[in-house]
Amino acid sequence: xxxxxxxxxxxxxxxxxxxxxxxxxxxxxxxxxxxxxxxxxxxxxxxxxxxxxxxxxxxxxxxxxxxxxxxxxxxxxxxxxxxxxxxxxxxxxxxxxxxxxxxxxxxxxxxxxxxxxxxxxxxxxxxxxxxxxxxxxxxxxxxxxxxxxxxxxxxxxxxxxxxxxxxxxxxxxxxxxxxxxxxxxxxxxxxxxxxxxxxxxxxxxxxxxxxxxxxxxxxxxxxxxxxxxxxxxxxxxxxxxxxxxxxxxxxxxxxxxxxxxxxxxxxxxxxxxxxxxxxxxxxxxxxxxxxxxxxxxxxxxxxxxxxxxxxxxxxxxxxxxxxxxxxxxxxxxxxxxxxxxxxxxxxxxxxxxxxxxxxxxxxxxxxxxxxxxxxxxxxxxxxxxxxxxxxxxxxxxxxxxxxxxxxxxxxxxxxxxxxxxxxxxxxx
Amino acid sequence: xxxxxxxxxxxxxxxxxxxxxxxxxxxxxxxxxxxxxxxxxxxxxxxxxxxxxxxxxxxxxxxxxxxxxxxxxxxxxxxxxxxxxxxxxxxxxxxxxxxxxxxxxxxxxxxxxxxxxxxxxxxxxxxxxxxxxxxxxxxxxxxxxxxxxxxxxxxxxxxxxxxxxxxxxxxxxxxxxxxxxxxxxxxxxxxxxxxxxxxxxxxxxxxxxxxxxxxxxxxxxxxxxxxxxxxxxxxxxxxxxxxxxxxxxxxxxxxxxxxxxxxxxxxxxxxxxxxxxxxxxxxxxxxxxxxxxxxxxxxxxxxxxxxxxxxxxxxxxxxx
Numbered sequence: 001x002x003x004x005x006x007x008x009x010x011x012x013x014x015x016x017x018x019x020x021x022x023x024x025x026x027x028x029x030x031x032x033x034x035x036x037x038x039x040x041x042x043x044x045x046x047x048x049x050x051x052x053x054x055x056x057x058x059x060x061x062x063x064x065x066x067x068x069x070x071x072x073x074x075x076x077x078x079x080x081x082x083x084x085x086x087x088x089x090x091x092x093x094x095x096x097x098x099x100x101x102x103x104x105x106x107x108x109x110x111x112x113x114x115x116x117x118x119x120x121x122x123x124x125x126x127x128x129x130x131x132x133x134x135x136x137x138x139x140x141x142x143x144x145x146x147x148x149x150x151x152x153x154x155x156x157x158x159x160x161x162x163x164x165x166x167x168x169x170x171x172x173x174x175x176x177x178x179x180x181x182x183x184x185x186x187x188x189x190x191x192x193x194x195x196x197x198x199x200x201x202x203x204x205x206x207x208x209x210x211x212x213x214x215x216x217x218x219x220x221x222x223x224x225x226x227x228x229x230x231x232x233x234x235x236x237x238x239x240x241x242x243x244x245x246x247x248x249x250x251x252x253x254x255x256x257x258x259x260x261x262x263x264x265x266x267x268x269x270x271x272x273x274x275x276x277x278x279x280x281x282x283x284x285x286x287x288x289x290x291x292x293x294x295x296x297x298x299x300x301x302x303x304x305x306x307x308x309x310x311x312x313x314x315x316x317x318x319x320x321x322x323x324x325x326x327x328x329x330x331x332x333x334x335x336x337x338x339x340x341x342x343x344x345x346x347x348x349x350x351x352x353x354x355x356x357x358x359x360x361x362x363x364x365x366x367x368x369x370x371x372x373x374x375x376x377x378x379x380x381x382x383x384x385x386x387x388x389x390x391x392x393x394x395x396x397x398x399x400x401x402x403x404x405x406x407x408x409x410x411x412x413x414x415x416x417x418x419x420x421x422x423x424x425x426x427x428x
Numbered sequence: 429x430x431x432x433x434x435x436x437x438x439x440x441x442x443x444x445x446x447x448x449x450x451x452x453x454x455x456x457x458x459x460x461x462x463x464x465x466x467x468x469x470x471x472x473x474x475x476x477x478x479x480x481x482x483x484x485x486x487x488x489x490x491x492x493x494x495x496x497x498x499x500x501x502x503x504x505x506x507x508x509x510x511x512x513x514x515x516x517x518x519x520x521x522x523x524x525x526x527x528x529x530x531x532x533x534x535x536x537x538x539x540x541x542x543x544x545x546x547x548x549x550x551x552x553x554x555x556x557x558x559x560x561x562x563x564x565x566x567x568x569x570x571x572x573x574x575x576x577x578x579x580x581x582x583x584x585x586x587x588x589x590x591x592x593x594x595x596x597x598x599x600x601x602x603x604x605x606x607x608x609x610x611x612x613x614x615x616x617x618x619x620x621x622x623x624x625x626x627x628x629x630x631x632x633x634x635x636x637x638x639x640x641x642x643x644x645x646x647x648x649x650x651x652x653x654x655x656x657x658x659x660x661x662x663x664x665x666x667x668x669x670x671x672x673x674x675x676x677x678x679x680x681x682x683x684x685x686x687x688x689x690x691x692x693x694x695x696x697x698x699x700x701x702x703x704x705x706x707x708x709x710x711x712x713x714x715x716x717x718x719x720x721x722x723x724x725x726x727x728x729x730x731x732x733x734x735x736x737x738x739x740x741x742x743x744x745x746x747x748x
Binding site: 200324 | 447524525526544546547548549551552556568569570571572606609633634635636638639
């Protein structure tokens, strides 16, 4: 296999507490050396030398929520197109939620995804198994069988389980197999098919609204069940201040809980929504400035462990219509890094915290040997230029989904190379 | 974004919501309406302002009253009018909203009057339509019903002459009401002293104060000293959605009775966008009584819609 030498870069590797110039050697798909005092004399003969001058070299990103739209909706995106976009975003591993069609609740579906993602040969795809059969919230899925073929965790995607007994049993069963449960907190009777945060925006434009409590009530219930069952619980895409406070308290009392936030929730609020512009139609909805600030604080103080993209590419038709009738979600993976770096520019978090939230922390939650530039680990590496600006447009875009409220904007920070298991899967 | 309603010269091109307009435009609509009111009483009730223009009423939700006044308004402006009840037409065959619009657009129409059950449908159509076509929102979801609000403003001005020192109370289902949203925005834009909303919390948006109103849960407190009382229609489905226990209890707490009306100023007027639920939101004796201007609202509806149609078409080059 190719031997790669990455020299002259500034290495940021939070797991190994490295934040300095260093040279990295890769061979046989693994990191074989991280040299903090690089000398010109070296017996490592690289096939490829990457000059990372003025660049940051860090662990490849691990994205906990990326919709690939395949199987089932390949008119919106494919495993090939979206893993290519992920590679361009510096993402070396990504978790695929189980709400594909068919859902990820049989070994056959997992094997199909594994086959296609290996063929695509970009980012590693880690399928998440359905917590209940067909995500219906009634019967448990065959979790052990799903784990056997590679499911990294169990989740009910965005479909809430309204029967708490089923949720309890699912948590118990998952933890019997040492499986992480990822849960998207939403009490559907309260969110009541709304499309915007219950606040000044929804009041002004007469949009069916979702109160903050529809999320924080579900967080409270799940925390109770996590404590009862001893299950490892991870909340996906929290959006509110009260959820953050509840998770912070639970962590303090030793509940095994972690959480992530979608990158756009750290940037946009209901005040930023252009009225009736469907590219802002997202669930959970954009909330208030207070929520956004608290989410940023939560990230800084460790309440929220991970930033994910919550990438949801759509075909054009899905976003053409009156706001409440359009599909929800943002094609967000390629804006993940620049928007995370702008949190550093805003002094909300440090660069090391930002990189950890994208690599080390998700790796720890998933229990995978990745997310760090440790000798012997799989060589999953991202090299980016933190200062170069680029415009979000067709030319610079890889995802099949063009649905982003950041379309046309100029963002700072761009991935230069992505290496997954020692293969260069992206180079600008 | 609301400026989609204005053309490059700042003239009204589409009429989608009060939000995004200004006092000058609203006053222009009211003044133009004034000139059309006298016309309705003449022997020949027609002017040739929109002769040769084609107006299509697209009603994705049924409404006999609103559709009829739009038809009459267009006819009196000498336009050719076509009314389509889409609720039972193309979209039930799976044709998308946009396909329906583009098909009609290909038939070279000049204006769409649209009613739709989803908030934002009017904006969506205006954004996706050929540049020479005007769109008038005849009610979209819970968002806006700006022509209704303007005919209400016109009626208020007829009786009260000025908006300046007025206290106006809007009573009923504010939460689900596109009429109330547009009324509140218009009243504030025209500079009334105070807008009050009166309803139980279940029928008020939780952030209602952000609309610039005082909120009351007690009708008797809310009615004190008001100049204008606007009642809203209570939909039957609010009972099954656990928002209210019963019509009887609603009337008991929020129905406009003679005793309650006495709390308002002695010359207060009572309005209702119709159709009225007698004995649910309003006592019959008030609906038919001397302070009621409900039927006046209906006749004003034609003049105001004529004004809005002619003003928006003017932006498109029709000569007035």
